[in-house]
Amino acid sequence: MGDESDCCVEGKMYPVYWCSPLVSGxxxxxxxxNSFEKGKDGGGPSECDNKYHSDDLLIVALSTxxxxxxxxxxxxITINGNGxxxxxxxxxxCQSTMGCDADNDYQPPCGNDIVDASRAVWEALGVAKDNWGWVNITCSDA
Structure with a gap:
């Protein structure tokens, strides 16, 4: 678990979400x-191409x-944050309808408003490394 992921707690129930806000405006x-590299905390390969990707790329996973x-x-998508x-x-x-399994690196389901980003995205936004993990943003189609 390269990025300090939160693992599921046995017996705990987690919320699941079937819908998310539309990415518009x-x-x-x-x-x-999130890590998109093999063996890191992202779990399995990316859904879009069934491949792993370098965390040096500007890539994201979106809530279900x-x-x-x-x-x-x-x-x-364009991500706005940290000025x-x-x-x-x-x-x-970023699975909002299931989690706590090997495919999701035993992490709880994602919230319905998550943009799960590679290290490169955090660096491009200029967020101090000790603040990586959770920040409010806006996003829109690029």
């Missing part, structure tokens, strides 16, 4: 940190509703 969301049954695969903006490509889903 300036949608409020939360940026979280925002991912919209893979229709957002390889589309770019900066960055364009990143959607390569994966």
């Amino acid at each position: 300036y949608t409020s969301a939360h940026l979280t940190l 509703g925002g991912f919209d049954n893979m229709s957002r695969c390889r589309h770019n 900066r903006s960055v364009v990143a490509m959607v390569v994966n889903e």
Whole structure:
């Protein structure tokens, strides 16, 4: 677990979400940190291409509703936060309907307003490394 992931607690029930705010205009969301590399905390390969990706790329995973049954695969979004903006490509889903299994690295389900981003996105936004993990953002189609 390279990025201090929260693991599921046995016997605890977690909320699941079947819908998310649409990514349009300036949608409020939360940026979280994720690894897209093999063996790291992202779990399995990316949904869009069944491959792992370097954390040096500007890439993200969107909550289940925002991912919209893979229709957002390889589309770019603009992320605004920390007084900066960055364009990143959607390569994966941050599961809001299931979790606590090997495919999700035994992490709880994602919230319905998550943009799970690579290290490169956090760096591009200029967020101090000791603040990585959770920040309020807005996002829109690029």
